[in-house]
Amino acid sequence: MPPERQPRTQRIVRVRTGCWSCRRRKKKCDETRPICAGCRRNDLQCEWPLTSSERRISSATHDAQGLFSTDRKSSHASSGEDLDGMQLPASPMSARHSSCSSSAGLSAVFEEPLAQAQVPVTVPVPIIEEIVEDVPIASSEAENAIATSQAIGHVLPRTMSMLPGYDPESYGLLSHYLSNTADVMANGTTPINPFLVQIVPLAFSSDLLLQLVIAQSAAHRAFRRGDDSDAVASSHYTKAIQLFRHGVSDFIEGKESNPLMLLVGALLMCFTETAKGDMTGTVFDHLSAAHTLLVKLLEQSDTAVPRELKDFVIEYYVYTATVSMISIDARLSGQLFLNFDLEQRARDILRTQYVGNLCGCWLELLLLIPCIFDLGRQWMMDDAPSTLPTADEMAMFASVQAQILRWSPYSFVEPEVYLAGFVFQQAMLIYLYTSLGGYTYAPDGMYRGLVQTAVTEALSYLEKISPQARINSGLCWPIAVVGSCLEHPEQQDSMRARLTAMAEHFGLGNMQRTQLLLEAMWELSPADAGPWNICRTMQAKQIWISFA
Incomplete structure (x- = not known):
């Protein structure tokens, strides 16, 4: 030896x-x-x-x-x-x-010079x-x-890449995401932006999520430039879809047991549709996939996924699913994206007085949307609807109304978040008041009085929030609900100006398309308008929106 x-x-x-x-x-x-x-x-x-x-x-x-001297010959x-x-x-x-x-903490590393600052070593x-x-x-x-x-010497410099396999354009898009897109996707209710601290670390461990982050940034940048046919955005989104399908196949075949990456990928695709303005209703396909994956994720132990990340994913899904229901025609479909188990998970979060960058402080209100949707669906799908709702329908109506009126925003949130909570509250009342088909609708009837009171209250809160405030990134749903009931030209002009300013500042396609939708609804009679006719107007005018 x-x-x-x-x-x-x-x-x-x-x-x-x-x-x-x-x-x-x-x-x-x-x-x-x-x-x-x-x-x-x-x-x-x-x-x-x-x-x-x-x-x-x-x-x-x-x-x-x-x-260093510049005139010496080597x-x-x-x-x-x-x-x-x-x-x-x-x-x-x-x-x-x-x-x-x-x-700032992350975007300092990925600012615009990133595309040129690939250091050869x-x-x-x-x-x-x-x-x-x-x-x-x-x-x-x-x-x-x-x-x-x-x-040194005549050695040609060689590029060192932080993203092997990605071109310089991807560096620029990642920079745009970190310094811009991530900011406008979150509503700023908390100092910690989950689209940075939760999504970015996951993206650097997954080709799918990194490609989706880049695709989302490309879609956002394309809308800002006014280029609906941006080839770069389309290319990255296509690659992301291909990776997602491959990941789903692996998950079904048992090659991958943790659905976290696929779930976050499906939710990111929903928000990519938000960034570009969903024109084909694709967000519902992504939501269906996310629903199945989230159920699988919640079956796993809490040790498999950090608590903060799991709470954010639940909030992410609940927010996207609930505000998207208004785009479904309740007369034709009973599809619900929130089952009992998912609702209970969300209510568990509520016990901690959860405040999030998507649901703000009004998560409790959003959880009532499926109840109102089901109430309206039962009324509208009845083959021979009666003149008045049934006793069960009125009992459900009264219960939901009491919960909405009893709700109030947390006292410790920022003033803009506090005001936005009241905007959501009034929008929820409008959605509820119109759920039974306006059975007592008349130009001077009680139905019109209740709706117009809520509209006036919501507009008064909106006026106190600047169109450039970050909280606006989460207000498209209540703005669409309130806006669908505006009858006076001065109110419509005020809402039009607000949405124009929001779209210019945030560069999100769903804000512009919300304005297009409301322009179409303002041409209708009051009896044919309202939040329950949003889906019909979207279908008639082919103006599909992801309100998330």
Whole structure:
């Protein structure tokens, strides 16, 4: 048996003399000038650092700021000039700047210069350390030392990528997501943006989610540019759909047991439709997939998924599912996206006074939407509806109304969130009051009085919220409900101006399409308008919206 190796007791001291080629190759140099034996033997260029006297002479020719000379000619093979005589690229670090948005901590790493700031690295770190020690660098250029070391010899720089397999365009889109898209997707009710702290880490561990984040950003950017046929957005979204289908196949075949990535992927696809303005009702397909995956996820133990992430996913789904129900024709479909188990999970969150960046402080109100939808569906699908609702229908009506009127926003939330809660409350009352088909509708009847009172209250709260406030990103649903009942031209003008300002500021397609929908509804008679006719107007005008 060979003897065991003895542990090394002495530290290896790297020689800091010798030519650059030997240092890079980590070989001992015999220091023969002008060409050492190693370079002669391997037919390499032999370059030498300046001596102390040469540095003093060279530094005297520089200005007081220590800037590199730009008019010296490079002749590495014959003159043996050092790095001081080379024109060097500026460090990408100097081009980065922090964002003033709530995502500053992450967007500082992925700002727009990201597409150009792919740092080529060809020199090993130990060599870089030696170069920094041997070459005098002004203090203002200390952060450029690593970028400076890249230009040694005639070695062509090689790109180092943080996203292997993704082109520079993807860097720009990721930058746009971190500094822009993630901000407008969240309503700003909490200082922590889950679209950054929850979604981004998952995206860097999943090709599907990363592709969806990029696709969502591309859709958002395309809408801002007014380009409905943006090829980049379409390409990334197509790739994301392909990855999603592949992931579903693996999940069905048992190759993947954790549905988390697929679930978040399905929800991200819902919000991609929000960013571009869902024109075909695709969001319902994504919701159906998300429903199945969420049920599977909740069957797993809490240790499989962090509590904060699971709460956010539940909020994400509940919000998207409930506000999307208004787009379903209750006369033709009884489809519900929220079963009893999911509702109970959401109510468990409510016990902690949960405030989220999608449901704000009004999650309790959103959980009543399926109840109201089912109430209206039963009334409208009756083959021979009676003049008056049944006793059971009136009992359900009274119970839901009491819950809505009893609700109030948490006192500890921000003022804009507090006001937005009251906007949702009035919109819920309108949705409830119109659920039984306006059985007592008359120009001066009780039905009209109840609706118009809620409309007036909702508009008064909306006027106190700036159209540029982040909370507006979650207000398309109540705005559509309230707006569908506006009868006076001045009220319609005010809502039109608000939606225009919101779309210009946030760049979300669902805001623009909400305005198009309301424009179509304002042409109808009051009896044919209202929130329960939103789905019919969408079908007639082919204006499909993801209200999420």
